[in-house]
Amino acid sequence: MAAERAKAEASGQPWNDPDAVPYIRIENVTKKFGDFVAVNDVSLDIYRGELFALLGGSGCGKTTLLRMLAGFEQPTSGRIYIDGVDMADIPPYERPTNMMFQSYALFPHMSVEQNIAFGLKQDKVPAAEIKERVGNILDMVQMRQFAHRKPHQLSGGQRQRVALARSLVKEPKLLLLDEPLGALDKKLREATQFEIMNIQDRLGITFIVVTHDQEEAMTLASRIGVMNHGQIAQVGTPKEIYEYPNTKFVADFIGSVNLFEGQIVEDEPGHVVIACEETGRPIYIDHGISTAPGAYCWVAIRPEKMELLKTDPGSKSNCSPGIVKGVAYMGNLSIYLIRLDSGKEVKVTMSNQRRAAEHAIDWDDRVFVTWHANSPVALLS
Numbered sequence: 001m002a003a004e005r006a007k008a009e010a011s012g013q014p015w016n017d018p019d020a021v022p023y024i025r026i027e028n029v030t031k032k033f034g035d036f037v038a039v040n041d042v043s044l045d046i047y048r049g050e051l052f053a054l055l056g057g058s059g060c061g062k063t064t065l066l067r068m069l070a071g072f073e074q075p076t077s078g079r080i081y082i083d084g085v086d087m088a089d090i091p092p093y094e095r096p097t098n099m100m101f102q103s104y105a106l107f108p109h110m111s112v113e114q115n116i117a118f119g120l121k122q123d124k125v126p127a128a129e130i131k132e133r134v135g136n137i138l139d140m141v142q143m144r145q146f147a148h149r150k151p152h153q154l155s156g157g158q159r160q161r162v163a164l165a166r167s168l169v170k171e172p173k174l175l176l177l178d179e180p181l182g183a184l185d186k187k188l189r190e191a192t193q194f195e196i197m198n199i200q201d202r203l204g205i206t207f208i209v210v211t212h213d214q215e216e217a218m219t220l221a222s223r224i225g226v227m228n229h230g231q232i233a234q235v236g237t238p239k240e241i242y243e244y245p246n247t248k249f250v251a252d253f254i255g256s257v258n259l260f261e262g263q264i265v266e267d268e269p270g271h272v273v274i275a276c277e278e279t280g281r282p283i284y285i286d287h288g289i290s291t292a293p294g295a296y297c298w299v300a301i302r303p304e305k306m307e308l309l310k311t312d313p314g315s316k317s318n319c320s321p322g323i324v325k326g327v328a329y330m331g332n333l334s335i336y337l338i339r340l341d342s343g344k345e346v347k348v349t350m351s352n353q354r355r356a357a358e359h360a361i362d363w364d365d366r367v368f369v370t371w372h373a374n375s376p377v378a379l380l381s
Helices: 002-010 062-070 112-122 127-140 156-168 186-203 214-220 238-243 248-253
Strands: 024-033 036-046 051-055 077-082 097-100 174-178 206-211 223-228 231-236 258-268 271-275 283-285 296-301 306-309 319-329 333-340 345-351 366-371 377-379
Touching: 024 062, 036 062, 036 231, 051 062, 051 186, 051 214, 062 077, 062 097, 062 174, 062 206, 097 156, 112 127, 112 156, 127 156, 156 174, 156 186, 186 214, 206 214, 214 238, 223 238, 223 248, 231 238, 231 248, 248 258, 248 296, 248 377, 306 345, 319 345, 333 366
Parallel strands: 051 206, 051 223, 097 174, 174 206
Antiparallel strands: 024 036, 024 077, 223 231, 258 271, 258 296, 271 283, 296 377, 306 366, 319 333, 319 366, 333 345
């Protein structure tokens, strides 16, 4: 057991250590606004030093859960513990947390330096220490040269850095970020994601990020909690969430996926066979799923795990004929829309490995969509 714990800690995955103590423990938390249930019986463990993402669509409860951690909302029922302390009677200003809001909420009449120093002055930190800490954090977010500018003189990305610096300068044990990159354009958002990761790694602070952006969550987070209708649908690493979704909702919400309805006709320890009218031929999966034959299920296959062939490979399974009804060139890859003979439409993505390569497959071509036996994921709900 000691060897397993050491391995889990060394790999930076305390959630795989059964003896690890969570830094944040959310126990059966429910939040109601009148008759509306915003958060429904959520239990969740988050560990010290994690960069955890709460991911979901609008109205799923992720921001409400974040605000309860910060103390701005009180649970209707359930308990929240931070570092072993019950937060029930602890007001926001006494919690070991800081929150960076989506709007950044910078003071327009203050300079960058004054905005960052504001919280320290409120806490009556000595002037010399304020100067040192503000200077250090300005260097960390690469904003020292803009220290005397006002917020209106900054770009969106620069204002985002100031808001992050103001949140970090008080050295919270837990930083809560509500849609922190939503106001940035795609290129700046991607660059800022890596800056946040580097800062979090250097400081070792626990970060919880709320976002509706799947790519942002996949890039930033050590683990992701996918939320749906006030509940946690699945918690896992980005790879686990993407490769092994546990429900149709998670598979459909994360990235692009092709979903097929089918019926399990054979389930052995080493393989599963699923009859599927939409593909025309059975779907063969090279591992068992522990359910009774005859059960209905969904089968999820990612577009990049499919391949297009111009000739029929003659496979009895994992092959479906169709017609190319659309081609989108995206630079690094091309997306093909295929209408299968059943009428079902699927997407297939193929990388463009050679510059200006002639497309061997084009509109209205007859093709055969194939996939490996370990690519599909069978979902029972």
